[in-house]
Amino acid sequence: MNLMKSEPDHRLMIKTFQEDFMPHEKLLMIPGPTNLNPNVLQSLSKPLLSHTDPQFYELLDQIQNGIRYLFQTNNPYTFAITGSATIAMETAICNLLLPGQTLLSLVHGYWGNRVATMGSRLGYNTNIIQNNKFGENFTLIQIENALRKYRPSVMYVCHGDSSLGCVQNLNGIGKLCHRYNCLLIVDAVVSLCTTQLEMDNMEIDVLFSGCQKALSGPPGISLISFSDKAVQIIKSRSNMCPISSFYMDINLVAKAWGLDNNNVHTYHYTPAINLLYGIHTAIREIINEDLSKVIERHQKAKHYLEKQIQNIGLKLLIQESENRLAGITSVLIPDDIDGNMLIQFMYTKHDILIGGSLLASDPNVPKFWRIGYLGVNADRKKINQTIESLQDALQQQRNKFKAHL
Amino acid sequence: MNLMKSEPDHRLMIKTFQEDFMPHEKLLMIPGPTNLNPNVLQSLSKPLLSHTDPQFYELLDQIQNGIRYLFQTNNPYTFAITGSATIAMETAICNLLLPGQTLLSLVHGYWGNRVATMGSRLGYNTNIIQNNKFGENFTLIQIENALRKYRPSVMYVCHGDSSLGCVQNLNGIGKLCHRYNCLLIVDAVVSLCTTQLEMDNMEIDVLFSGCQKALSGPPGISLISFSDKAVQIIKSRSNMCPISSFYMDINLVAKAWGLDNNNVHTYHYTPAINLLYGIHTAIREIINEDLSKVIERHQKAKHYLEKQIQNIGLKLLIQESENRLAGITSVLIPDDIDGNMLIQFMYTKHDILIGGSLLASDPNVPKFWRIGYLGVNADRKKINQTIESLQDALQQQRNKFKAHL
Known part of the structure; x- marks a missing residue:
């Protein structure tokens, strides 16, 4: 084999690899990622299971139940997704709306705008509402006015907005959305395990979070759950108008997690198995506490x-x-x-x-x-x-x- | 706080967490994931760096150079993506084509069909060609006939098809595609490091792979590189017609890797930092050998x-x-x-x-x-x-x- 032509360049490129990479230890008092729980960190180095191993399916079942506990939900469609919380955000909105439908995003700081950007890219009629004062809560009256004005089929709200360090009171929002025939997506990336949050009681249709925040787990894996109302939409569109992304299709994710066919796990993609060990241990630490x-x-x-x-x-x-x-x-x-x-x-x-x-x-x-x-x-x-x-x-x-x- | 309502259910759900999850060790003689190199496995548990830490940017630079070495390319746009190889596949095709453009997929076994499915979902005019005999190579004549017939703007070929265990000879395919003004995407998920592969010499426009195959690294992170021709298309469409996925937008990925603005790293999403340690060590082991x-x-x-x-x-x-x-x-x-x-x-x-x-x-x-x-x-x-x-x-x-x- 002939590596001659470009070899000099590649020699230069790889010279930095002579030393092992040793990250320095810092106390991460940032909005995330946070330092890993030492037990979670160690769990990443457990021996790899095949994603087709029956013991691996047990792991998936336990993680699903663990997320249900964290989210306080009984939703069957509850998963960990291989990807950052940003992909959970995109997964939430791209599964629920068809192009041309209306999305309403409540903008506190950075994240509401990100969702609006995603909505526009996906071809939704995207509206935002915004407060003048930093971090101020949206009132039920403001939200009702917006629901009446825009008639969205989906509304997004960030429970804890990490860009400002503010929290939106969720009481009554789910019920209000449902009165206007609108599904509610809640972003709990930084509020999960720091703030009271009950998916079922609060009538939330999609809830998502990340692992690298209050779970003290590894970044690169995210948590998501869908209500029965949301699942109904996802299932009904699956054949007539599948979402543009194959990777994010919750119909395929559900099959891979064994939820759609008598516990048969259909191949979708090879999940981040080591990060699943991490999320499992992180949940276990929270259960223990x-x-x-x-x-x-x-x-x-x-x-x-x-x-x-x-x-x-x-x-x-x-x-x-x-x-x-x-x-x-x-x-x-x-x-x-x-x-x-x-x-x-x-x-x-x-x-x-x-x-x-x-x-x-x-x-x-x-x-x-x-x-x-x-x-x-x-x-x-x-x-x-x-x-x-x-x-x-x-x-x-x-x-x-x-x-x- | 009131957890009463759903507590009984959740107690039942979490009872499996009483024991730590201990995966059994198996010799994984499967098409992937493979067993991790022990050094790679240990590297996953290194202390977490912030994704905004200057030392983390050094890690990113080294990984980019390492991938360039593995791919035998000098392409600046060369990254590791937080997600499985399936997301690298989707990223490759969704960045290069606009809806309505034509995609040609060479189908050996499973993967060419997967790409065709993705192409249809993304609204491309999608065509496939297929051989009667399992694992048979497509000849340059067959490919040229298809290029002439379908006039695709992008062609996909799987270098090593894991579903059949066959390999497609790539010699001359890149040059041929470029004669027909067609970009070439090559799937090297299982061929990387098992088969001779030279991205630049072979005139490949997008090359991608996974970490859990011949790198003996963790699943959940993928490798991808774009030629100058591919980057030109990606940049020219970025404002007038951004791709529907925010997560997979290579313009945003490039900014996060410090490639588009004088080494300033713009926030896109929090990457799978532990898996980046893994890929770094995996590349280092290959350099050493x-x-x-x-x-x-x-x-x-x-x-x-x-x-x-x-x-x-x-x-x-x-x-x-x-x-x-x-x-x-x-x-x-x-x-x-x-x-x-x-x-x-x-x-x-x-x-x-x-x-x-x-x-x-x-x-x-x-x-x-x-x-x-x-x-x-x-x-x-x-x-x-x-x-x-x-x-x-x-x-x-x-x-x-x-x-x-």
């Missing part, structure tokens, strides 16, 4: 962090306490501080990473940091470490500033 | 296995030796043997799993097993173990058969 206690731990961490932030003289982005998310807190950057330099300093000197803003390019949005404390990081000791290093970094910048005067 | 030696090892394993199979009186599905793939060998099931029972027996008694047929439901296809020897399993010792257990299983079934007479 108890879901309600995990939520309580995040809520307590929220109040504790908010108090500490205010104690060191910083201000929160979101005004009303009940609009503030547990798991991610947005902190305004004081005028005399360079936000990126501070992140850099904490990262280099203290091995702690906090988050910048996803909305930094928007001149109408104030400058803020996002401090995450998700999963194993929703912990008083780690919050104290973060606050101390934040104080040190603020001090350092102010000293530098004084030295320049 | 040398790509040409890895290919040679698979070729030798092919000849060795074929000889052993014939020695124990079994017949191969594919007639011509040069049409037979290295890495997966299809073996005809003798009339007096129950194929599934034999797989079961080898699995239970010998902890060795061999593959059944993806085409078993087609009455026109003879019954055969597929024996995989991919990555670390392309090894004489493992092949010997497989042959011995296969002999034992054949013996057992024949004894049973005699006892029934």
